[in-house]
Amino acid sequence: MDNLYFQYTNQSLSVNLIKKAYKQMIHYCAISNPYETGGILIGDYSSNQMMANILQATPPPKNSIYAKHNFWRGCSGLQQTLDTAWKSGQYYLGEWHYHPNASAVPSNTDINQMISLSKDKKLKCPEPILIIIGGSSINLEISINVFSNNGHMVLDCVEKLK
Numbered sequence: 001m002d003n004l005y006f007q008y009t010n011q012s013l014s015v016n017l018i019k020k021a022y023k024q025m026i027h028y029c030a031i032s033n034p035y036e037t038g039g040i041l042i043g044d045y046s047s048n049q050m051m052a053n054i055l056q057a058t059p060p061p062k063n064s065i066y067a068k069h070n071f072w073r074g075c076s077g078l079q080q081t082l083d084t085a086w087k088s089g090q091y092y093l094g095e096w097h098y099h100p101n102a103s104a105v106p107s108n109t110d111i112n113q114m115i116s117l118s119k120d121k122k123l124k125c126p127e128p129i130l131i132i133i134g135g136s137s138i139n140l141e142i143s144i145n146v147f148s149n150n151g152h153m154v155l156d157c158v159e160k161l162k
């Protein structure tokens with residue numbers, strides 16, 4: 001795949017994160033530090049649904065609320081972004097957010113939010129992905145997690161390209 005930056009995998013799903021989407025997240029984190037920030041992930045699946053390609057990471061919607069240890073993602077403008085993406089065969093894949101100067105491990109609140117998103121019929125995304133960027137600007141950490149009714153899986157990084 002062109003421009004692949006990270007590939008994360010477990011037995012049932014691989015997540016490919018392209019460099020552009022990674023750079024978008026890093027940029028929004030840098031301008032938000034020391035506050036949390038985040039947005040949604042947009043991309044597509046392989047035809048056998050075994051591989052998710054994250055092609056875009058959006059900036060925080062305008063009505064989001066930022067704190068040092070919390071982030072509430074707003075929804076202003078997201079439907080329009082998703083409608084535009086849909087025309088090129090891309091969909092909502094999940095969420096991303098930033099834990100400034102902290103671990104990239106999802107909190108209990110993060111886990112509960114993602115499980116409730118997985119049950120949200122309107123989103124049509126039964127296995128949403130959560131990317132968390134943590135650490136400091138000189139030593140970034142990233143975790144890629146997938147959620148479903150059955151709970152939470154952390155994917156292992158198998159490939160990191162420059």
Ligand SMILES: [Zn+2]
Nearest residue numbers: 097106107110
């Ligand atoms: Zn969090």
